[in-house]
Amino acid sequence: MRLTERLDDLIADWLPRQRWFAGKDRGIDDVSVVFETELVSGDPSLRHVVIAVRQGEQVDRYQVPVGLRRELPGRLEYAEIGRIDGVHVYDAVHDPELTRVLLEKMADCSDAGPLAFRSISGLETDLDSLASPAEQSNTSLIYGDVYICKLFRRLTAGINPDLELSRGLMGAGSKHVPALHGWISCELDGTVSTLAMLSEFLRTGTDGWQLAGTSVRDLYAEADLHADEVGGDFAAESERLGAATAEVHRDLATAFGTGVMASAEVRELARQMHARLNEACAAVPQLVPYAGRLSEAFDAFAKVDEPLMVQRVHGDFHLGQVMRTETGWMLLDFEGEPAKPLEERRRPAHPLRDVAGMLRSYDYAARHLLVNAKAVSGNPDQLEYRAHEWAERNRTAFCRGYAEAGGVDPAAHEEIIRAFEFDKAVYEVMYEARNRPSWLHIPLSSIAALSASPAPGSRTR
Structure with a gap:
């Protein structure tokens, strides 16, 4: 049985319920099968299907490994897409x-x-x-x-x-x-x-976000202790993660080479930062009080007159993209931001862009528990102070490890790291306002703190 011409309606109804489907905010106009390949015959059988999904003028392609069974076991019922001529059609990724x-x-x-x-x-x-x-x-x-x-x-x-x-x-x-x-x-x-x-498969690995979250919980549970006094202090791991990041950046430069960003390209990048800020201010009025400080940071970046080395970087770097194993830190998922075009994801960038992404992740790790008042107890102002203290300690440790392992020293390039981090925070403001309004205070609080503090890594060690 060929699925082509018969899978369209089933897929169109099933797709919006899948977490990986990128077009949930728009209706589906058409689904068509690009090609279908039989990988396993008989009952059950496996077809590899590539589909084209049209939503307005945009057409995206997705792959769906499709399983076919006359009788569907209970363990696979949740994966069912529908039926064709009495045959169960299901997402075969769930069928070992x-x-x-x-x-x-x-x-x-x-x-x-x-x-x-x-x-x-x-x-x-x-x-x-x-x-x-x-x-x-x-x-x-x-x-x-x-x-x-x-x-x-x-x-x-x-x-x-x-x-x-x-x-x-x-x-x-x-x-x-x-x-x-x-x-x-x-x-x-x-x-x-x-x-x-x-x-x-890193079977001994633990997700960096999970480890950082445990450290933050330990801090919140000890009301009278500072971040460096709590048993779950994460700073040593942050320093080791910074060193591992610098080593991977060095390996990427070895494998793919480096280039130099011309002054005109730096100015164009700063212009794009300003444009994103203007868009965010128009959409999120709470950001407007900080617009002047953000603009100053982008202007300072535009005036950087030193040659900026660029290379291939991770592109979507945060605590959820690293794992701590028994042999050290491992970096994962070099896909970049999936929503961006492939050409943009492959474009060389300054390595401090990855550093800025990780610094933003530390702020999120420190503050995300404060979104739910039931998750932690205590005075809100005191908790915010402790979150800032934890974030600063770990941000500084990460930058120290990165610089001492041979990476570009963030403390010596304040205009660059500050612009990249502010640009990332502006993106976060837009994302949270659209998707998780209860989390909006996280990037806004971070922007307020960053506006009043020196560059990461520049504090006395």
């Missing part, structure tokens, strides 16, 4: 009986129709998969405790930066990224494009 074929075909370096499966070395194939519930824009399959396969749901023509940078870092011998084992690709618009990548 079918997803094993992805691992087998990568191990064999085989092709199936338009799909190319590749691996770097021998793979274990007798492993069941489990779909991770933690993903947002992608879906990850965890095979045993050995591999993690990231399926890029929304497809873009070209090599995904996560695969591109992981290969380069592996070639540079980086110690702070998971080993790459394989990938799946196809042709889109005449260009080899990434569908999935298979990496080492």
Whole structure:
């Protein structure tokens, strides 16, 4: 049974309920199957389907591994898309009986129709998969405790930066990224494009956001202690994370080279920062009192007269993109911001842009518990002071580790780091106002504090 021409209505109804679907804010005008590839025949069977979704003038492509069964086990009912001629159609990422074929075909370096499966070395194939519930824009399959396969749901023509940078870092011998084992690709618009990548699963790893959150809770539980006096002090880990980040930046420069941003390009970047600020002020009046200070920071950046080195960077760096393992910090997910065009995500940038992203993440880690009054108890002003103290301690430690490991010293480049961080905070104000209004005070409080404080890392050590 071919699904083409028969899957359209089912997918159109099912898509808006998926976390990885990027068009939830708009109606779907049309769904069509771009191509369909049978990977497993019989009952159950597996079809790899690429669909085109039209919403107004925009057309996006997504991949959906589709399972077909005459009888659907109870364990898979939640994954059902619908039925065609009495046959259950479901999202096959949740069926380990079918997803094993992805691992087998990568191990064999085989092709199936338009799909190319590749691996770097021998793979274990007798492993069941489990779909991770933690993903947002992608879906990850965890095979045993050995591999993690990231399926890029929304497809873009070209090599995904996560695969591109992981290969380069592996070639540079980086110690702070998971080993790459394989990938799946196809042709889109005449260009080899990434569908999935298979990496080492960090079974001993703990998410950086989780570790930082535990440290903050410890601080809030000890009303009479400062951040450096609490047993869960995170500063030493922040310093080690800064060093690991500097080493990965150095490896990226080795693998992909560096360039120089001309003065005209710096001014254009500052102009874009001003434009984003103006847009945010028009949409969020609470930001207006800080607009003057933000503009001053962007103006100071525009006047930087030193050559600015640019290189490939992570592009979406925060505490949720790092893991602490028994051997040290590991950096993950080099895809960049998925909502941005591929060309923009691949564009070299100043490494302090990544640093600024992590500094903003520390502020979020310190303040996110304060959103829910029931999560912590105490005087609000006192809690805000403690949040600021924790954030400053860890921001300074991260910058110290980054600079001492050979990264660009944020304290010596105040105009650059301040502009990047303010620009990120302006983005956060817009995001929270549109999506999580109860969190809006987090970036606004951070902007207020940043406006009154020296550059990160510039305090007396």
